[in-house]
Amino acid sequence: MDLVTKLPQNIWKTFTLFINMANYLKRLISPWSKSMTAGESLYSSQNSSSPEVIEDIGKAVTEGNLQKVIGIVKDEIQSKSRYRVKIAVTGDSGNGMSSFINALRFIGHEEGDSAPTGVVRTTKKPACYSSDSHFPYVELWDLPGLGATAQSVESYLEEMQISTFDLIIIVASEQFSSNHVKLAITMQRMRKRFYVVWTKLDRDLSTSTFPEPQLLQSIQRNIRENLQQAQVRDPPLFLISCFSPSFHDFPELRNTLQKDIFSIRYRDPLEIISQVCD
Template sequence: MMWPSKVWEHFTYFINMVKSFIISPSSKSITASESFYTNQILYSQEVNEKIEQAVKSGNLWNVICVVRYIIQNMSRNPVRIAMTGDSGNGMSSFINALRLIGHEEEDSAPTGVVRTTQEPAQYFSSKFPNVELWDLPGTGVTAQSMENYLEEMKLDNYDLVIIIASEQFSSNHVKLAKAMQRMRRRFYVVWTKLDRDLSSSPLLEPQLLQSIQKNIWENLQKERVKEPPIFLVSNFDPLSHDFPKLRDTLKKDISNIRYTDSLETLSGICDKSINLTSSLKITMSHMYGTDDLQKSFETYKKSFGVDDESLQQLAQRTGTLEMGYRAIQFQDLHKMDWRLKFLMCFPVDMFFKFLAYWWWFGLWNFVVRKFRHQRQRLIIEIVTQDTKTFLRRVLKDNIFPTEVL
């Protein structure tokens, strides 16, 4: 009488072991973008719906066209850059110098020894097309009201923030930098009155520059702020010191905000849509699963648009035949997931076929169905991951305009 109970005990142990092998890792969620510009994409219901419909169609060319259309439309939106810092640090003068215009010109930012900017003021420059430069009122506040300043200035509504400093890198500057890091915003630190420092310091220029940078970095490091780009400039000499480097960096980051960040955000939305489609297929496989794994595998590839025929058509449409788009093959499955390798191995396969024989009168049907479903699930997960990886690659290869590459 002990024999059946021992068999059951060993069989239960085996099933539990299999279950431990086939627990699926949770998929990564989409993280918030680093700019207000791309947050407009992330929180647009219309964009999410368009991408979800394109993914459901199983035609990657449709997805590429939708993403390309969205990025082209978004690229017409202005990138918003804010200048902030303590009052008297030369924010308005810096904006004029960045725009390469004099303080006396008609549309220049007003400057002076007293606080001249009372409300956020918007400026434009032909040097940075379709970019809004915002001159914000200086902090000029106590440490206790810094949070109020951040809220009042709505700094989370800007794509890039330039923290202006001079004479000293104050606690307010550090708090601003810390806030930017917390809000996942790109930001620079710009020291604006280098001409005054050079004329009054006993140090040689290389030593002075190193001293200023070291002071900024040490203050940020104390608050565990990762080192941002730091530029040392003179507002009265907009063609020397770090100004050329600053303009080049700014142009590159504007392009990244407009294209690279946008594509990353849209790729994340694509991933989410693919995961939703995958979850539906996993649910359906529980009801309509089959023992013919190769047939199921080909069906899943085709439904996601990553079978050989679909990829060949995509390569023709995108003009990227030389890139050799190739679908994963059935014989490669066991190399891609050790859990699936275990469930597809001959001894395990034969054991469950044995349990499925008619003479058990359906005693093990639930276990057999569970086994079939888990194999199907792992195959779907592999195809899902392959689709996400491939789609990111093909979007990067086919979305950016040539001037961005």
């Protein structure tokens, strides 16, 4: 311990930063992980450190070369800071995926780089959008909706290359269909991080005869019961209106998304690194 405390101040600060960040990242792990078996990762990740990096850190730790460990970790953190997080937005056709992407980016549907919207199916092939001012180094992918063809969920996900995405947002409105349940089942089986977002809440509120709190509880209960019947653990669930991106669950959705983007970028690689160092 005396040797460690005598390290040059800049190295000691960097090492302390690394330890604090690793501990912080561990606290961000979802409570779901408590139900996983030992050694099993909760989420599959596209953003992992290369075997070469892990081997180099292992050697440096074995040699007791703390300065080399810190140098490798700093380079790895800098590299991961530029990792482009890929988010897929999917659901049944007509559920408002494109409108949701526009609202998430704080832009109107009339703007030049907005996702096209309409009452008929407007997204016929995957389209990528970005919002660097709100979500730097993040790709929002507007996927064609399910339900317009007889295509199975399995073939749809294969065609959309869903395994290449870091996070999937399942959008629903009017009803939580069997397609939505199948999507959630597949995401859980693939160990993909995913949300369920109920859109068009403004329309639900304007047509419902129930008070708002009762309506919201009813929608949430219906979605959760459908998922529980399929043995899907409760994912993050948000009820929103794309016309009111500052109200309902939209602010909470953005906060959760920011935290998960941070986790996707740093948590998995730094967890492995911290295990090696331990």
